Amino acid sequence: MMEAVTIPPFERFYDAHNGEILAFLHRRLGRAEAEDAFQETFLRALRAYGRLEHGRDLRAWAYKIAERVAIDVHRRRAAPAAEEPAAAVDDRPAYAQLEHLAGQLPATERAAVVLRYGYDLSYAQIGAALGSSEDAARQAASSGVRRLRRKELR
Amino acid sequence: MSVSPELDRRFRAAAAAAGLLDVAYDVVDSPLGPLLVAATSRGLCRIAFDPEPDEAAETLARRYGLRVLRAPLDAPRRELDEYFEGRRQVFDLDLDLGSVAPFNRRVLEELARVPYGQTTTYGRLAERADRPRAARAVGMVMNRNPVPIVLPCHRVVGSTGKLVGYGGGIERKEQLLRLEGVLA
Numbered sequence: 502m503m504e505a506v507t508i509p510p511f512e513r514f515y516d517a518h519n520g521e522i523l524a525f526l527h528r529r530l531g532r533a534e535a536e537d538a539f540q541e542t543f544l545r546a547l548r549a550y551g552r553l554e555h556g557r558d559l560r561a562w563a564y565k566i567a568e569r570v571a572i573d574v575h576r577r578r579a580a581p582a583a584e585e586p587a588a589a590v591d592d593r594p595a596y597a598q599l600e601h602l603a604g605q606l607p608a609t610e611r612a613a614v615v616l617r618y619g620y621d622l623s624y625a626q627i628g629a630a631l632g633s634s635e636d637a638a639r640q641a642a643s644s645g646v647r648r649l650r651r652k653e654l655r
Numbered sequence: 656m657s658v659s660p661e662l663d664r665r666f667r668a669a670a671a672a673a674g675l676l677d678v679a680y681d682v683v684d685s686p687l688g689p690l691l692v693a694a695t696s697r698g699l700c701r702i703a704f705d706p707e708p709d710e711a712a713e714t715l716a717r718r719y720g721l722r723v724l725r726a727p728l729d730a731p732r733r734e735l736d737e738y739f740e741g742r743r744q745v746f747d748l749d750l751d752l753g754s755v756a757p758f759n760r761r762v763l764e765e766l767a768r769v770p771y772g773q774t775t776t777y778g779r780l781a782e783r784a785d786r787p788r789a790a791r792a793v794g795m796v797m798n799r800n801p802v803p804i805v806l807p808c809h810r811v812v813g814s815t816g817k818l819v820g821y822g823g824g825i826e827r828k829e830q831l832l833r834l835e836g837v838l839a
Contacts, residue, residue: 508721509716509721510712510713510715510716510721510723511676511721511722511723511724512712512723512724512725513712515666515724519658519663520656520657520658521656523656523658523662524656527656536662536665539658539662539666540662540665540666540669543666543670544666544669544670544673544675547670547673547675547676547722547724548675550721550722551677551720551721551722553721
């Protein structure tokens with residue numbers, strides 16, 4: 502059985518993750534929409550915070566919420582994904598080369614790929630974030646990457 | 656990537672305005688040094704001297720719930736500023752004394768009636784709370800007053816007129832009584 506992890510006050514959670522979540526949204530959405538999405542992400546987190554049962558993997562949980570907010574923003578955009586502005590400069594070139602394609606993946610695969618290769622979360626953390634197992638997270642990420650490579654070769 | 660002060664401020668204000676917080680806290684500058692001020696949706700619940708904001712979040716979370724965020728508390732800040740500038744004698748703030756035991760609450764309600772610029776004694780306050788022999792217990796209630804300054808425990812002195820004690824330190828009690836014109 503896993504050890505219970507104390508949930509920190511929201512102030513600490515916000516303080517610990519706000520910078521990286523803003524950076525994530527910046528890359529997913531561009532500068533213009535990142536700030537509104539940032540606010541929406543942490544308001545959603547705050548709404549759900551009282552219902553958390555443990556403090557494990559809160560970082561992954563924050564990314565999961567941010568990813569959902571980003572998906573909602575993409576859905577609201579009228580323009581097709583291919584016409585989105587180029588992503589900001591990235592210090593992770595391998596992922597940056599694929600990032601512009603990631604928007605076309607099924608939601609779970611996209612989340613797994615983004616969290617694994619864009620944000621370096623472990624499969625266990627990604628599994629926790631997506632509400633699935635570590636193995637399922639690994640499979641989602643690898644099938645997402647295969648799909649991306651096929652598109653890239655085309 | 657660091658969050659700009661403007662975006663940070665905007666999020667904190669939005670969180671408070673949306674009513675999503677169990678408790679909001681802020682640090683307010685005063686002539687007595689920085690004050691920690693905290694409020695729930697029901698009202699002001701804590702004022703503390705010499706705040707340690709890191710510990711404050713933990714302490715508040717244990718008492719009021721995990722949704723703790725530093726956020727602007729405009730009304731308490733404004734009224735405290737006015738009080739320290741000598742422009743306010745009565746606070747017009749809702750209080751949340753939900754976590755205070757019944758006897759303590761009774762004493763604090765009597766304390767709230769002690770007017771600006773006047774003092775009373777622990778014994779007299781005990782009498783007014785219908786516990787005439789509980790002067791010492793009243794002293795303990797003063798010591799644990801969750802909202803000093805607004806609930807004026809600095810106006811309670813010993814039967815000989817000695818200041819006796821103060822949760823924030825006796826110098827601060829003197830300073831407050833000087834501000835109110837009780838001490839020269």
